[in-house]
Amino acid sequence: MRTTKTTRLLLLSGVATVALMGPAMALDAQAFVDRIAEVYRPLGYDFTFGAAALDGDxxxxxxxxVTIVSSPDAAMEPLxxxxxxxxxxxxxxxxxxxxxxxxxxxxxxxxxxxxxxxxxxxxxxxxxxxxxxxxxxxxxxxxxxxxxxxxxxxxxxxxxxxxxxxxxxxxxxxxxxxxxxxxxxxxxxxxxxxxxxxxxxxxxxxxxxxxxxxxxxxxxxxxxxxxxxxxxxxxxxxxxxxxxxxxxxxxxxxxxxxxxxxxxxxxxxxxxxxxxxxxxxxxxxxxxxxxxxxxxxxxxxxxxxxxxxxxxxxxASLAGKLLDFFAAQSGADRATFVEGLKAMLPAMLAESGIPALNDLVVPPVSAFLDDPQSLEVKVAPPSPTSLLVLMAAAANPAGLITALGLAVEANQPVD
Structure with missing residues (x-):
């Protein structure tokens, strides 16, 4: 009886050991690298691997x-x-x-x-x-x-x-x-x-x-x-x-x-x-x-x-350098060039056919041109709004501004 119990314990121990070793023993190096290629292919990466070898785990x-495929008909040169x-x-x-x-x-x-x-x-x-x-x-x-x-x-x-x-x-x-x-x-x-x-x-x-x-x-x-x-x-x-x-x-x-x-x-x-x-x-x-x-x-x-x-x-300097650069190209000093840009803004916005943009854009952009610190465009709809609704609202640009909660700010501290 004691011998039978001992034998059964040894058998159970052996089964448990095999079960624990199963994942490591089941590893196949080639299957692993093939799986990498399968997983990454839909993400736009086409992998071809060299020889794969297994040592324990x-x-x-x-x-x-690897070839990066940006679209079905376009791919970069293989690396x-x-x-x-x-x-x-x-x-x-x-x-x-x-x-x-x-x-x-x-x-x-x-x-x-x-x-x-x-x-x-x-x-x-x-x-x-x-x-x-x-x-x-x-x-x-x-x-x-x-x-x-x-x-x-x-x-x-x-x-x-x-x-x-x-x-x-x-x-x-x-x-x-x-x-x-x-x-x-x-x-x-x-x-x-x-x-x-x-x-x-x-x-x-x-x-x-x-x-x-x-x-x-x-x-x-x-x-x-x-x-x-x-x-x-x-x-x-x-x-x-x-x-x-x-x-x-x-x-x-x-x-x-x-x-x-x-x-x-x-x-x-x-x-x-x-x-x-x-x-x-x-x-x-x-x-x-x-x-x-x-x-x-x-x-x-x-x-x-x-x-x-x-x-x-x-x-941190780029806006000022750009204003100086284009002012020099136009043959004017920076202050004169900036005043010219500010005067042109309303006419440029009028071409959009959206009068509401004038009050929204001209004051902050003018302030930024006078003193380039920061310029921010923010969207905050009154309530979360689906992309499809916003696309429909685009048929009425003035309404889209309200639907988006669009705001433009200049030289304001970070929230």
Whole structure:
């Protein structure tokens, strides 16, 4: 009796061990990289990978090629990468999805063009928390969770040996509720930052002498700055709030975009991806197909509502330099040139046929021309308004201004 119990315990232990080892034993390196290609193809990335090898729960891929497809009929030149990509902590889940603890790529140092000679270096590329959702096509709720964080160290692009663009680092990070890589995602928050950007625009003159001369006159031959984005997104009501999308250039100016919308749910995203997939097959659509696509697009817009949006420019010298530059070209001093612009504004707006624009635009733009600090255009409908309703309101531009809650402000502090 004791022997029988012992035997049964050993058998149960063996079954448990096999069950625990199952995911790692079931891993197939080629199936994993094939799944990467499948998941990213609808997003516009066409991957072809080199040989893939498995060692425990680590998969290494010997380079490959990626082609970015911007539309069904347009694709960029394929970019070949010969560096080894390492996926560590890979797990194949019961539903057919995959996760990996991290993805690392050795430092890149490669030529990408011959005439003119182009060279790229990029270091410290890393992804933490990598996810390949199940499904064919993969649902948008999974595509929103492809990674938890992505970062790189310095990048440098050179043209004929001269650096034309660089940055110190790039980083993107997202948090997911209730957890990462789940089909029960309720909301997420993301940030993105490119810091220490530097662009040398002196080479523009080689392609366009007139533009190069303007860039030099404005003192823009060397530009530095950063790009920053911050957003949150709730899945149930599709509430997406982009609180910052900022392009900030030192001693030049900063452009900041924000928008707050509702109704942009994963279901809407799934429908958009399905429309894109349908448009990518069968060549040029028939008139009936085009009308059906338009109706489907209008139905989607019916459910997406604008809560608010804004675009704001804060000047750090560019506006003043532009006024000085064009004043000199016209043969006038800056004050005279500005007064001329202000006098022209009402006539220019009158051509739009919307009298209400005059009172809305002339005072703030005139104030900005007199003292360039900031200029902001804001939209804040009295209540969240669907894109389809706004399109209908566009037939009456004066009514559209009211429907949008349109406002223009100059030289006001940030809210």
């Amino acid at each position: 680590t998969i290494t891929v010997d380079g490959g090629t 070949t990468f010969d560096t080894e990509v390492t996926f560590t902590g890979v797990v194949e889940n019961a539903d057919g999805s995959y996760t990996a603890e991290s993805v690392t790529i050795p430092d890149i140092d490669t030529d990408f063009a011959e005439e003119p000679a182009g060279h790229l270096t990029l270091s410290d590329v890393r992804v933490d928390g990598f996810y390949l959702p199940a499904g064919n096509p993969a649902p948008s709720i999974g595509l929103l969770q492809l990674f938890q964080s992505f970062s790189t160290g310095p990048l440098s692009l050179t043209r004929d040996g001269e650096e034309v663009f660089s940055f110190e680092s790039m980083a993107s990070q997202s948090t997911f509720n209730p957890s990462f890589a789940t089909t029960e995602l309720t909301d997420l928050a993301s940030t993105f930052l490119i810091s220490g950007m530097s662009a040398d625009l002196t080479s523009v003159a080689e392609e366009d002498p007139a533009a190069g001369a303007t860039i030099e006159a404005l003192g823009l031959t060397s530009v530095t700055g950063e790009i920053y984005m911050e957003m949150s997104w709730a899945m149930a009501d599709g509430h997406m709030d982009v609180t910052a999308l900022t392009f900030d250039f030192d001693d030049v100016g900063a452009l900041d975009l924000t928008f707050d919308i509702t109704g942009f749910t994963p279901t809407v995203l799934d429908q958009i991806y399905a429309m894109q997939a349908a448009m990518g097959t069968g060549g040029e659509p028939t008139e009936e197909q085009a009308q059906a696509q338009m109706m489907q697009g209008m139905a989607l817009m019916q459910g997406v509502n604008i809560v608010s949006a804004s675009i704001r420019y804060d000047d």
